[in-house]
Amino acid sequence: MTDRITLTQLAVTTPHGVLAHEKREPQRFFVDIAIECDLSMAGASDDLGQTISYADVAQDAERILLQPPVDLIESLAEQIAASVLAHPAAEAVEVTVHKPDAPAGVDFSSIGLTGPAVTVRREQHRPVVIALGANLGDRVATLASAVRALGRIDGLELIEVSGLFETDPVGGPQQPDYLNAVAVGNSRLSPWTLLDRLHEIEAGRGRTREIRWGARTLDLDLIQVGDPAADTDLHFDSGKLTLPHPRAHERAFVLAPWAAADPQARLRVGRKVVPVAELLRVADSSGIHIGPQWRPW
Numbered sequence: 001m002t003d004r005i006t007l008t009q010l011a012v013t014t015p016h017g018v019l020a021h022e023k024r025e026p027q028r029f030f031v032d033i034a035i036e037c038d039l040s041m042a043g044a045s046d047d048l049g050q051t052i053s054y055a056d057v058a059q060d061a062e063r064i065l066l067q068p069p070v071d072l073i074e075s076l077a078e079q080i081a082a083s084v085l086a087h088p089a090a091e092a093v094e095v096t097v098h099k100p101d102a103p104a105g106v107d108f109s110s111i112g113l114t115g116p117a118v119t120v121r122r123e124q125h126r127p128v129v130i131a132l133g134a135n136l137g138d139r140v141a142t143l144a145s146a147v148r149a150l151g152r153i154d155g156l157e158l159i160e161v162s163g164l165f166e167t168d169p170v171g172g173p174q175q176p177d178y179l180n181a182v183a184v185g186n187s188r189l190s191p192w193t194l195l196d197r198l199h200e201i202e203a204g205r206g207r208t209r210e211i212r213w214g215a216r217t218l219d220l221d222l223i224q225v226g227d228p229a230a231d232t233d234l235h236f237d238s239g240k241l242t243l244p245h246p247r248a249h250e251r252a253f254v255l256a257p258w259a260a261a262d263p264q265a266r267l268r269v270g271r272k273v274v275p276v277a278e279l280l281r282v283a284d285s286s287g288i289h290i291g292p293q294w295r296p297w
C-alpha cells in the first residue's frame with residue numbers, strides 16, 4: 001500500500017535513558033510516524049471513520065513518551081508502533097525516535113535534527129477467517145478458482161482451506177443446495193480493503209445481488225479478523241462491514257467447515273469467546289453433509 005499518513009517531529013521533553021541522570025532529567029525526544037493504509041475510501045467519502053485520526057495517533061505516542069522512564073528508544077519505538085497497529089485500518093507503520101541531546105561522549109552537528117535515532121517498521125499480521133459458498137453453476141470449479149484468487153491477494157496468506165460441505169439452503173427463496181467451505185489465514189490488509197477484494201473475486205465469478213439470501217454463483221463472507229482468544233479481534237458494525245460476521249455463530253454451514261479447517265478456532269459471541277466446536281454442537285446441523293473431495297490449492 002503506497003498511501004501514507006505521516007506525523008513528523010512530534011516533540012516531547014521527558015526523562016528516558018540507560019544512565020541514572022537521564023531517568024531524572026528530562027531531555028528532548030522527537031518522533032516521526034509513517035502509517036501505510038488505504039486512504040481511497042476516506043478520500044471518496046470524507047468520513048473520518050474510514051481512516052485513522054492523526055490526532056489519536058499523536059496523543060497515543062505522546063502518552064507513551066510520558067510514561068515512567070525506560071532505558072531504550074527501541075522500547076519507545078516498539079510501543080508506538082504497536083499502538084498504531086491497533087487501528088484496524090493500519091497495514092504497516094514506520095516509527096523513528098530521535099534523541100538529539102543523548103549523552104554519547106561526542107559532539108553532533110548543531111544543524112538540523114542530529115544525534116542518535118532508531119527506526120522500526122512493523123506490519124499488520126491478523127488472523128482472518130473467510131467463508132465460501134456457491135449454489136449455482138459448476139460449484140466446485142467456482143469455489144476452487146475463488147480459493148486460487150484468494151491465494152493471489154497481495155497481503156493475504158492462506159494457511160488452511162477446509163473440505164467441501166454439501167448444505168441445505170438456510171433462509172431465502174427455494175434454491176439449490178450449497179457447497180460451503182472456510183479458508184483461514186493471516187492478513188496485513190484493513191478489513192474494508194479485504195472485503196473489497198472479496199467482492200472483486202465474487203464479481204469476477206458472476207455474482208449478482210438481487211434477492212436477499214438468494215441463489216448465487218459465489219459468496220465470500222469475512223467471518224472474523226484478529227484473535228478473540230488474545231482479545232485482538234476486531235468487533236464493530238460500520239454499516240458496510242460488521243465483525244465478527246453477525247450470523248456466523250448460528251450457521252452450521254460456516255461452523256462445520258471452520259472447525260474442520262481449525263479445530264481450535266474461537267468466535268466472539270456477544271461478550272463471550274466460545275470455541276467454534278462448541279457452537280457447532282448446539283447449531284442445527286441436520287442439513288450439513290460431507291461434500292465432494294477437492295484439493296483447491
Ligand SMILES: Nc1ncnc2c1ncn2[C@@H]1O[C@H](COP(=O)(O)OP(=O)(O)OP(=O)(O)O)[C@@H](O)[C@H]1O
Binds near residue numbers: 213214241246
Ligand atoms: N462480515 C461481513 N462479510 C461480508 N459482507 C458483510 C459483512 N458485514 C457486512 N457485510 C455487508 O453485507 C452486504 C451483503 O453481503 P452479501 O450479499 O454477501 O449477503 P448475504 O451473503 O446474502 O447474506 P449474509 O450477510 O446473511 O451472509 C455486503 O455488501 C457487505 O457490505
Ligand SMILES: Nc1nc2c(c(=O)[nH]1)N=C(CO)CN2
Binds near residue numbers: 134168171178180213
Ligand atoms: N446452506 C447455505 N445456506 C445459505 C448460505 C450458504 O452459504 N449456505 N448463504 C446464505 C447467505 O450468505 C444464506 N443461506
